[in-house]
Amino acid sequence: MRTLEQWFEEYAVSHQNPKNKAIHYICVPAIYFSIVGLLMSIPSGIIANTLQLNVPIIENWAVVVLLFVLVFYVRLSIAMAFKIAIFSAICLIINYYIAQVAPLWIVSIAIFAVAWIGQFYGHNIEGKKPSFLKDIQFLMIGPAWVLDNLFSRK
Incomplete structure (x- = not known):
C-alpha cells in the first residue's frame, strides 16, 4: 500500500503549473x-427509519x-483524516443551510459542473491528463x- 506522501508525489507530477x-x-x-450536497439531496427515509435518528444534519446519505x-x-x-473530517463537517453545515434557501441538488450540480470545467481547463494549461x-x-x-498544500508548514 502506498503512503500518503507517495500518493502526493505522484499526484504532483501532473500539477506543476x-x-x-x-x-x-x-x-x-x-x-x-458539491458531492456532499448531492449526497445530502438523496431522500434519507431509510437511514432515519432504520437508525431512528432525529438530528437533521446527521440523517442523510452524505454522513x-x-x-x-x-x-x-x-x-x-x-x-x-482529521483535516478531511473538519472540511467534511464544514461542507455538511454549509450545505445544510443552502438547502434551507434553495434546492440543494440544483446548486450542487451547478457547482459540480463549473468546477469540473475548471479542472479540465487547468489540465489543458498543464498539458497533462x-x-x-x-x-x-x-x-x-x-x-x-489541496489541504496539504494550502495548510502545511512547508
Whole structure:
C-alpha cells in the first residue's frame, strides 16, 4: 500500500503549473463540497427509519458516505483524516443551510459542473491528463493534496 506522501508525489507530477494548481485549490474543494450536497439531496427515509435518528444534519446519505471516506484517509494518515473530517463537517453545515434557501441538488450540480470545467481547463494549461484517469483513487487524493498544500508548514 502506498503512503500518503507517495500518493502526493505522484499526484504532483501532473500539477506543476501555477495556474493549474490555483485552479485545483478552488475546484477540488468545490467538487468535494458539491458531492456532499448531492449526497445530502438523496431522500434519507431509510437511514432515519432504520437508525431512528432525529438530528437533521446527521440523517442523510452524505454522513454515511463520509464515514467510509474517512476510513480511506485513516488508513493513510490520522492527521489527514482529521483535516478531511473538519472540511467534511464544514461542507455538511454549509450545505445544510443552502438547502434551507434553495434546492440543494440544483446548486450542487451547478457547482459540480463549473468546477469540473475548471479542472479540465487547468489540465489543458498543464498539458497533462488528470491523475484519476490513471487511478481512480486519485479522486480521493486530490482533496488531501489541496489541504496539504494550502495548510502545511512547508
